[in-house]
Amino acid sequence: MSLDHHRVLTSPTFTAPAWPGYFDSVIQLGAEPVADYTRGATLIWLCTAVKDWRQVLQDIQSTGSAGVVVMAMAPTPQEAREAFALGARAYIHALAGAPLLDQVTTAVQAGGYWLPETMMLQMIGTFDGLLSGTPDSHTDIATDELDRLTPREREVCQEVKSGNANKVIARNLGITERTVKEHLSRVFSKLGIRDRVQLMLYMNGKLELAESVTGGG
Template sequence: MIRVLIADDHPVVRQGLRTFLDLQDDLDVVGEAADGAEAVALVELLSPDVLLLDLKMPVLDGLGTLVRLAERGLSSRVLVLTSVSDREDVAPAMRAGASGFLYKDVDPASLVQAIRAVHGGQVLLAPEAAEAMLSGSGCVPTPAPAPATADGTDGAGRYVVPLTDREREVLVQIASGRSNREIARELTVAEKTVKTHVSNVLMKLGVQDRTQAALYAVRHGLA
């Protein structure tokens, strides 16, 4: 059974989500929060598997909620479900630790599948959100990760994937939404060479596609 907590400041939305999700044999709505501060408190109290989180809430907004959950080491997976289709929301939310980003016009059956996927460890983005990630929209430049130390971490215990300088350049280009042909032109190399670099980047990062690679770049300050 997947335990779900709903955080949204609109009672009608919360009730609608609860009514639908409770019809699923493998989902159990364990609580509702009307603002971000209440959501954090209920995550601490109830330890849900998945938190459905609206971004625009009073007291503490969705991004603030994500930050506070991370600060407190709370491990519930967070699936953003927002009605605000602002492309600039995607990268900050994913950087802050969200495991998925959907809009409230999502098909109900797709929402259920998304909850299951996020609970299973996947990262899931709505097509519009994925496009925003790949276009670099909303990506605020942050310092690049520190070089790896002898134990393969950045000095703060975080593992650093050993990309070559060229692979790092390709990753940045991927996160900017460029195609292999565009990357080849930008880096003045053959398109076949770019394909090889892209394959190596995906393999080293342990991701399946360019969207996942772009997410890695955003979360590690490379885009």
């Protein structure tokens, strides 16, 4: 995966183990203007180890020169909300490994957003406001698409809508986790959905949002 024009901004005291082998440019921020570091970049990976990282994010956004991925030292839903409200396109753990960094890069370069799946339900309102400008806007689920699902597949979808994990779904429906995964695989195929995060959004009436947000475990 090409990472030309990607830059990591971090503090002088922190560099994650995966960064040197993954990114070509890891910059320890000093006193120079942020623009000096971001000029020519297409994607900035900003670590929250940076003092006043929120202000740095705002400064980057004011230049309009690059998208920003916030890499959190200790991820929390509240901090994620702040990051996205300030214009970030993704929010991940600072210690994320190369496979996850690949996922984030792919999502953001495709024009989408990315955050951990565990935070997705809590973040639906935030994303809805960012993408539609109306925090409470909803789009009706296409009932003709759901009609293509079997009764059991629809039951699994309702469980996913509630945010239940496969183990909980299996217990609630009296089936095995393997069967839950098989149902989900068929649902994804029938509805043209990539993963359970998109399905969760889809079932909550966020059709446009489901196309723009990618989540991971």
